[in-house]
Amino acid sequence: MTIGDNEIVLGVDIGGTNTKLGYVDRLGRCLASASIPTDADQPAKVFFRRLQQSAKELLQSLKGKTLVGIGIGAPNANFRKGTIEHPPNLSWDYVDVPAELREFFSVPVAVTNDANAAALGEMLFGAARGMKDFVVITLGTGLGSGIVSNGELLYGADGFAGEIGHTIVDPNGRFCGCGKRGCLETYCSATGLVRTIQELFCNSTEPSRLRAISFHELTSEMVFEAALRGDKLAAQAFEYTGHILGMKLADSVAHLSPEAIILFGGLAAAGELIFAPTQRSLEAHLFPIFRNKVKLLPSKLTKGDVAVLGAGALIWDFLAKNK
């Protein structure tokens, strides 16, 4: 046993409904994990008190381990400032995370948004091991992205870089929750897929059992299962989603020239249904010097642990650079 082998970090993923936490060692193994309700209608102070209680209980199950840092992934989190600002699904306005945790823990705290945490997780423990230039796209309710360039997360001037979900597919296109029109995430996300198949219901005469389900009840999982059963419109919806995604990722490649683009999250789990059309469209829309160079890969992080591993990777990376 070498010195430091008993060191662990706490990785936390704050979600709209639940918050996951886990202790992660230097090799990216999650040694213990737990989940608490976020209860984001209550003040942030109350949340952080409950978080430390759960974290301290969990730490007791890990005999002989020393906590050396805390990494937090959260929506609208800013690495530079250590803040969470106007998160879309939480009622907290502006949270200074290190300040909230200081009264409970005396270790370094690092904060970043969930997609950036996923990108760091892929680099340290997942599909991007050994890569210095890549993009992680998280296809969930929305479309998040984390960009790594020359081995570093790209934060930009204000710490908010990497909002590929809000690049524009069509300036007169679908209304987006952000107030703009035609954003990529209105097409390429779980909700985007549902919007697309509803559009296909209108434009096509092809029968589909999904036509019996209301807009509100229809989920991307139902579209996935229908596509597997041979539903033509469901397959077309995936085809269209991949077509749009590949086209816009070609723009990302023109900016960043990544070695790989890694797809992560619910929609990415649809496998070839989403990967095949995305890859075709990406290659077709690439500036010629980039063709046949950029790998399109699935995430290699275990689904349940990924956000916690990513948050753990964030603080391991921070500790390594601030020794």
Add this chain to the structure above:
Amino acid sequence: MTIGDNEIVLGVDIGGTNTKLGYVDRLGRCLASASIPTDADQPAKVFFRRLQQSAKELLQSLKGKTLVGIGIGAPNANFRKGTIEHPPNLSWDYVDVPAELREFFSVPVAVTNDANAAALGEMLFGAARGMKDFVVITLGTGLGSGIVSNGELLYGADGFAGEIGHTIVDPNGRFCGCGKRGCLETYCSATGLVRTIQELFCNSTEPSRLRAISFHELTSEMVFEAALRGDKLAAQAFEYTGHILGMKLADSVAHLSPEAIILFGGLAAAGELIFAPTQRSLEAHLFPIFRNKVKLLPSKLTKGDVAVLGAGALIWDFLAKNK
């Protein structure tokens, strides 16, 4: 006089027709410059022999100065490999630049594309002094771009990152020299402006003296002068160009979150005619967290010297990092 004050670098800008060279000191002053025809129909070997002759003659005019490095900006140049690969307007296939210069000079050589050189020039000597995250857009015959992120030029996995000119405005849009359709540079460049006003001639009934000029003879300068004279179609052509440019730069901001975007080159010299609509469209298409944050600035480098200063900045930067 401190040690090193007599040190200078050679900056070279290889263009399709002419090649400019100049000696640049550590403060970004061009102490002497010259120009030779590129004569790119002859082999690269012949060109580099002529280049060193001219450079050595020019150096003799600078008594007491010591050459410590050579920086080269060229189309399709790759910083990582030191190569120029299939440059669009030169007949050279693949040139290993340091190898070509080794027999004449025994100092370090660094190579990059012209837009990257301009970005370094702006960072060290121009409008981006003190900035760590910015984008330079060169609006010439085409649209080039150089991206600086966290104080470093963004090269990506293969050294070719920063091809914003080939992001897609409309997948069914104008044919581009690269073989794709709807690339940004087919709209936002000197040639793009001319294509736009021709489209306006077709779609509008508005009179314009420019209608008397053939497609071949019409230049972006003529459109600029007509706009200044009050030609409505010429003004509309600038308005449309800025509208498209601002929309696509909003995508760049979503990726990179730069502190500033710097416009450089012929079209940028049109001042408010291009800056006003670009700024309006950029703000309108930005993801809300980026609004009112990103500066849109004109280049601060003297037009004649910029490419030489940029190439000089490249090698000064290289020398500083490889001490």
